[in-house]
Structure formats: structure tokens, C-alpha cells
Amino acid sequence: MKLVNPSSGYEKAFHAFYDDFSKNDPENANYYQAAKxxxxxxxxxxxxxxxGINLQEGFVPCSHFWLMDNKDNIVGLIRVRHHINNEFxxxxxxxxxxxxxPSHRQKGYGTAMLKLALPKAKLLGIPKALVMADEDNLASQKIIKANGGQYVKTVVGKVNKWPIVHFRVECE
Structure with missing residues (x-):
């Protein structure tokens, strides 16, 4: 497994990733529709x-990485925001x-992906990342805790009106 930077060379793999979402988690497939x-x-x-080029309002510079398995399938995506200096x-x-x-969940990919991204966050000047999960997303909380995440607090979002659990994770 490895994290790679987005590249047009991964178009076929990304379309398979999108199709997996479209078929098995259509609510979240919309995030990747532009790639199709x-x-x-x-x-x-x-x-x-x-x-930091052509950012939408409210966005900050953010590095994107794709998790590739040993068969060159994209099994996950991870985003590292360079800072979080706005309320949202x-x-x-x-x-x-x-x-x-969706078809690659519960196989350890999320845990591995976060582990691989933490050193990249550190290189961006983030010593301790704030990583969040919806309160009902126990799988994501498990991923964060497996990477040393320490519970900070639970809040209710202002835009997304549900409980969100905050963790701090050392970027090593």
C-alpha cells in the first residue's frame, strides 16, 4: 500500500473508485462526480x-492523496488541510x-491510510492534527484511535447539525 498524489495516470483506477461509491454509497459519490x-x-x-490556487470561499490549501493497494486500485482518499483557521x-x-x-471497508485500509498521512501532515507544519468523526461513525473513530487519537470533545455542528467527535493525533 502506498499514498500517491493525484495524477491523470490513475484515471481508470479513479473511475473504478467512483463507480464503487456510486453503486454502494451513492449519497457520498457526489463528492467525486466532477472526476467523472x-x-x-x-x-x-x-x-x-x-x-492554494483557485480556492472556493471557505476553503484552505489542502493536499490530497490516494491510497493504492498492491494491484494499483484506489481503495481510499485522504485530505490534509494545511490549516483550519475558520470556524467551520x-x-x-x-x-x-x-x-x-465501500467495497474495501473493514479491511484496515482506513487505519493504514491515516498512518501514512500523518508524516505528510507533519511536513506541512502540523504537529498534532485535529481529526474528527461523526458520533455515530464508530468505524472512523476506531481508525483514529488506532493511530493514537486522543479524545478532545464532542460538539454539535453549526452547518451539519449532528454530534461530531474531536480527536488530537500526533503527526509522526
Whole structure:
């Protein structure tokens, strides 16, 4: 397993990742719809976002990585926000967010992906990442705890009106 930067060379693998979401978790497939429409532009937007170029309002620079298995399938995606200096990110998103393809869940990929991303967060100047999970997402909480996540607090979001659990994780 390895984390790779977004690249147009992974188009076929990304489409399979999207199709998995579309079939098995359609509610969250919308996040990746732009890749189906114009993959090259999608990849460029992720690379631009990592450099702080053409950011949407409320967005911050964010590095994206794709988790590849040993067969070159994209089994997960992880985002590392360079800072969380606005209320929404600090309350409801945190430094790191991730998704595991539905057919690859409960196989340890989320835990491995977060572990691989923590050194990348440290290189971005984040000594302790704020990582969050919805209170009812026990699988995500398990991933965070397996990577040394220490419970901070539970809050109710202002935009997403449900309980969100905050953890601090050392970036090593």
C-alpha cells in the first residue's frame, strides 16, 4: 500500500473508485462526480488546491492523496488541510478527512491510510492534527484511535447539525 498524489495516470483506477461509491454509497459519490465529468480538470483542481490556487470561499490549501493497494486500485482518499483557521473547519472538519471505497471497508485500509498521512501532515507544519468523526461513525473513530487519537470533545455542528467527535493525533 502506498499514498500517491493525484495524477491523470490513475484515471481508470479513479473511475473504478467512483463507480464503487456510486453503486454502494451513492449519497457520498457526489463528492467525486466532477472526476467523472472531466478527470483532467478534477486532478488539476486537487493539485491547485494543494498550492492554494483557485480556492472556493471557505476553503484552505489542502493536499490530497490516494491510497493504492498492491494491484494499483484506489481503495481510499485522504485530505490534509494545511490549516483550519475558520470556524467551520475547526468545528466540523479538522485537519484530515478520508474516505474508503465501500467495497474495501473493514479491511484496515482506513487505519493504514491515516498512518501514512500523518508524516505528510507533519511536513506541512502540523504537529498534532485535529481529526474528527461523526458520533455515530464508530468505524472512523476506531481508525483514529488506532493511530493514537486522543479524545478532545464532542460538539454539535453549526452547518451539519449532528454530534461530531474531536480527536488530537500526533503527526509522526
Amino acid at each position: 465529468v472531466d478527470f483532467s480538470s478534477y486532478v488539476q483542481s486537487l493539485l491547485d488546491e494543494s498550492k 473547519l475547526a468545528l466540523e472538519c479538522g485537519h484530515i478527512g478520508y474516505d474508503v471505497a
